[in-house]
Amino acid sequence: SQQGEEDPQALSIQEGENATMNCSYKTSINNLQWYRQNSGRGLVHLILIRSNEREKHSGRLRVTLDTSKKSSSLLITASRAADTASYFCATDSANSKLTFGKGITLSVRP
Amino acid sequence: KAGVTQTPRYLIKTRGQQVTLSCSPISGHRSVSWYQQTPGQGLQFLFEYFSETQRNKGNFPGRFSGRQFSNSRSEMNVSTLELGDSALYLCASSTGQQSSYNSPLHFGNGTRLTVT
Numbered sequence: 001s002q003q004g005e006e007d008p009q010a011l012s013i014q015e016g017e018n019a020t021m022n023c024s025y026k027t028s029i030n031n032l033q034w035y036r037q038n039s040g041r042g043l044v045h046l047i048l049i050r051s052n053e054r055e056k057h058s059g060r061l062r063v064t065l066d067t068s069k070k071s072s073s074l075l076i077t078a079s080r081a082a083d084t085a086s087y088f089c090a091t092d093s094a095n096s097k098l099t100f101g102k103g104i105t106l107s108v109r110p
Numbered sequence: 111k112a113g114v115t116q117t118p119r120y121l122i123k124t125r126g127q128q129v130t131l132s133c134s135p136i137s138g139h140r141s142v143s144w145y146q147q148t149p150g151q152g153l154q155f156l157f158e159y160f161s162e163t164q165r166n167k168g169n170f171p172g173r174f175s176g177r178q179f180s181n182s183r184s185e186m187n188v189s190t191l192e193l194g195d196s197a198l199y200l201c202a203s204s205t206g207q208q209s210s211y212n213s214p215l216h217f218g219n220g221t222r223l224t225v226t
Contacts, residue, residue, distance in 0.1 A: 042200055042202075
């Protein structure tokens with residue numbers, strides 16, 4: 001079963017708008033990571049947030065983590081057509097596996 | 111620094127055959143993980159190797175096996191292929207000093223396996 005589940009499953013926005021994607025998980029974690037995957041390619045690591053951190057920034061990306069609600073969000077500001085991709089959250093669970101959600105498909109319309 | 115290299119990029123096999131996929135991690139990375147990606151199931155963890163030892167294993171049948179060599183290169187093997195094994199197989203490497211994933215995974219572009 002999936003540890004992390006992203007929401008929504010698909011998101012379509014206009015270039016320049018912000019995109020917010022959410023991830024919920026079931027068990028306690030050490031850290032949570034977000035990845036991006038362009039069609040037919042491997043995943044690219046975006047950001048890692050540790051369980052004792054609440055917010056992290058990287059360029060146009062902002063990630064928050066709420067361990068009390070077992071949820072995280074990824075915000076992409078001022079989106080570009082090149083941001084069109086699938087986005088995955090991944091959590092390390094008690095059995096030491098890095099488990100990925102099923103992903104969110106983001107489409108940014110020019 | 112060269113990225114993670116997976117070969118071959120595409121593979122077509124027939125049911126009942128076996129297949130071997132190869133992965134060369136980033137230089138200096140000692141942990142290699144394998145994932146199966148399908149539209150229905152998403153990314154499913156297969157196994158992880160660290161310093162030639164399997165450190166963790168997912169819920170896949172024994173037809174799926176792997177190994178890691180002393181130079182950290184890894185191979186996975188699938189025997190007696192089934193139609194449902196058609197997927198994108200992704201390999202990822204990390205420094206992986208500990209079993210918890212506190213460092214990013216670096217993925218290759220995968221091997222697209224089609225079983226007919």
